[in-house]
Amino acid sequence: MERNLTHIALFAALIAVLGLIPRIDLAAGVPITAQSLGVMLCGTVLGARRGALAVLVFLALVAAGLPLLSGGRGGIGVFAGPSVGFLLGFPVAAFVAGWVMERTTLATGVAAWAASVIGGIGVLYVFGIAGMAVVLDTTLAEAALLALAFLPGDLLKTVIAGLVTQGLARMRPASLMSRA
Amino acid sequence: MLTLTSPVEIWAHRLPAGGKLLALALATTGLFALSAPLPMALALAAAAALFASGGPGLARTGARLLWPLWPFVVVVGLWHLWSGTALDGLVVVLRLLTAVALANFVTMTTRLSDMIALFQRLARPFGVLGLSPRRLALTFALVIRFIPVMLDRLAQIAECWRARSPRRPRWRVLVPATLAALDDADRVAEALRARGGVG
Numbered sequence: 445m446e447r448n449l450t451h452i453a454l455f456a457a458l459i460a461v462l463g464l465i466p467r468i469d470l471a472a473g474v475p476i477t478a479q480s481l482g483v484m485l486c487g488t489v490l491g492a493r494r495g496a497l498a499v500l501v502f503l504a505l506v507a508a509g510l511p512l513l514s515g516g517r518g519g520i521g522v523f524a525g526p527s528v529g530f531l532l533g534f535p536v537a538a539f540v541a542g543w544v545m546e547r548t549t550l551a552t553g554v555a556a557w558a559a560s561v562i563g564g565i566g567v568l569y570v571f572g573i574a575g576m577a578v579v580l581d582t583t584l585a586e587a588a589l590l591a592l593a594f595l596p597g598d599l600l601k602t603v604i605a606g607l608v609t610q611g612l613a614r615m616r617p618a619s620l621m622s623r624a
Numbered sequence: 625m626l627t628l629t630s631p632v633e634i635w636a637h638r639l640p641a642g643g644k645l646l647a648l649a650l651a652t653t654g655l656f657a658l659s660a661p662l663p664m665a666l667a668l669a670a671a672a673a674l675f676a677s678g679g680p681g682l683a684r685t686g687a688r689l690l691w692p693l694w695p696f697v698v699v700v701g702l703w704h705l706w707s708g709t710a711l712d713g714l715v716v717v718l719r720l721l722t723a724v725a726l727a728n729f730v731t732m733t734t735r736l737s738d739m740i741a742l743f744q745r746l747a748r749p750f751g752v753l754g755l756s757p758r759r760l761a762l763t764f765a766l767v768i769r770f771i772p773v774m775l776d777r778l779a780q781i782a783e784c785w786r787a788r789s790p791r792r793p794r795w796r797v798l799v800p801a802t803l804a805a806l807d808d809a810d811r812v813a814e815a816l817r818a819r820g821g822v823g
Contacts, residue, residue, distance in 0.1 A: 446813040446822055449759060453766035454774075454809040458802065460767070461774045478798075485802060501763055508739040509628045509731045510768070517692055519628045519731030520645075524652060524723035526696045580700050581716045590699065604795045611799035612806070619806045 448494060451621065455486050455498035456505070463514040477514035480568070480598060483534045484560040484605040487541025489612065491622035496539035503531060529575015530568060537568040545622040552613040552623065557606030564605070565598050627736045628728075630685060634678040636733035641742045644730045651726055655719050661711055664718040671725040682732065689728045690721060697721075740764055759822055766812065777804050 459482035486495035502512065511518035523531060541563030548555045569591055576587040613620050630637075636644070658664050675686040697717050704713025743764075744757035751757070778801050785793035816822055 446816045447810065449763055449822055450766065450809040450813040450816065451806070453763045454770055454805045454812070456763075456767045457770040457774055458805050460771050461778060461801075462798075464771075464775065465778065481798075489802065489806070501767060504743060505764060505767060508743065508764075509734065509736050511626070511628055512771075515692060519689075519728055520648065521689060521724045521728035521731060524727040525693060525720070579720060580696060581712070582700075582703070586703070604798070607795065608798050608802055612803060615799070615803060616806070619803065 451490055452494055452498045452501060455482075455490055455495070456501040458482050459486065459499065459502045460505075460510075460512040463512060464516075478601070479514045480530075480534075480537075480564055481601040481605055483538050483568075484541055484564040484601065485608060487538040487543075487563050488545050488556040488559050488605055488609045488622060489620060490542065491546055491624075492539045492542030494621060495542040496535045499535040499538045503534065506531075524579075526576050526579045527572070528579060530572035532575065533568040533571025536571065537563040539563070540567045542622055551610075552620070553606045553610030556609035557602055560602035560605040561599075564602055565595070628689075628731050629735050630678070630682050630732040632679060632681050634682060634733060636674075636678070636729070637735070639733075641734045641738045642745075644734060645742070648726055648730050652723050655723050658719070659715060661714050661718065664715050664722070668718050668722045668725070671722050671729070674729050675725070678733075686725060686728055686732065689732075690725060693720060693724060762822060770808065773808075774801070774805060777801065 459479060462482040463477055463479035465478065483499055486498045489495070490498060506512050506518045507520055507523065509519050513522055522528070541559040544559035544562050545555055548558065550558065569588075573584060573587045573591050576582065576590055577584050580587065580590075582590075609620070613623070618624070655664075655667060658667065672683075675683040697720070700716050700720075701713055704710055704716070740761065744760055747755050747757050747760050778797065781797045781800050781804075782793045785797060
């Protein structure tokens with residue numbers, strides 16, 4: 445019980461930390477924030493249930509008024525803004541990424557990359573696009589066009605999520621709760 | 625860590641958090657029911673009046689919190705101008721600004737402790753599922769405590785990298801950083817168990 449609770453808490457903190465570092469250049473010259481990378485890692489490292497709970501804890505603290513979203517945003521206001529769909533999709537994305545990770549028998553790195561693409565892009569974009577369409581009163585196609593701007597950065601993040609998960613598996617095989 | 629709660633105490637700080645959230649939910653639902661520019665502009669004016677009632681400092685912070693929305697305002701504005709539906713675009717932009725401003729007002733006038741106490745109260749019915757208010761409070765406290773710890777650790781790892789390599793530390797620092805988070809989680813779990821567990 446204690447281990448579940450502390451892993452959920454520490455990974456919620458990790459999502460926050462990844463969003464707070466000012467646009468760390470993960471790869472040469474691409475200005476992206478690493479927040480959704482944290483969501484992917486929650487799924488691929490902690491597994492479906494714990495990963496989703498970690499993201500929910502993070503969102504609860506954002507809603508409570510801590511400026512933990514990238515760019516120092518936070519409060520209930522972000523849930524009324526255009527990115528509400530992405531925020532609500534975060535826990536589902538982590539859950540799906542973790543679910544894929546738990547079930548596939550692929551090599552860890554490939555599995556984590558695939559899980560991140562399915563959860564962190566496939567599932568997340570469905571929520572994100574629907575959210576933008578509602579808040580900005582556009583059609584789904586127009587909203588999808590807007591979301592396209594984030595796609596290159598997010599694809600890069602899925603690769604990094606795969607590499608980081610693989611690195612963890614290599615250094616400390618027992619640490620991947622999604623594969624335990 | 626700094627919260628978004630306004631340090632300037634105004635009348636709204638004294639209202640109960642649950643009531644403010646309920647009013648906010650109703651107001652936001654109402655905003656989506658409006659579709660004409662004039663009532664929407666009046667709604668934004670009402671939101672502005674709320675901020676103004678808290679004095680110039682609060683109003684300035686409130687305006688600054690709306691700033692990250694500008695790319696969306698530009699995109700929606702241009703799109704509606706181009707498609708010849710400028711009035712519809714105006715409604716969308718006004719609704720967006722009003723909804724976010726009202727929500728920010730609630731955040732700015734509610735202390736973090738009040739908000740977390742409300743979450744704990746709301747979690748009480750889920751106690752049977754293992755989500756006890758005590759565990760929830762402990763989890764929140766752990767997250768808040770470990771954010772600065774992990775930020776420091778990440779900076780240290782990046783420094784170590786720079787001491788060894790002329791190249792810039794990129795995503796590779798994330799492996800030791802994540803590993804450290806996992807190790808911390810194990811240690812904190814042991815420490816909690818040694819002190820009687822989470823109950």
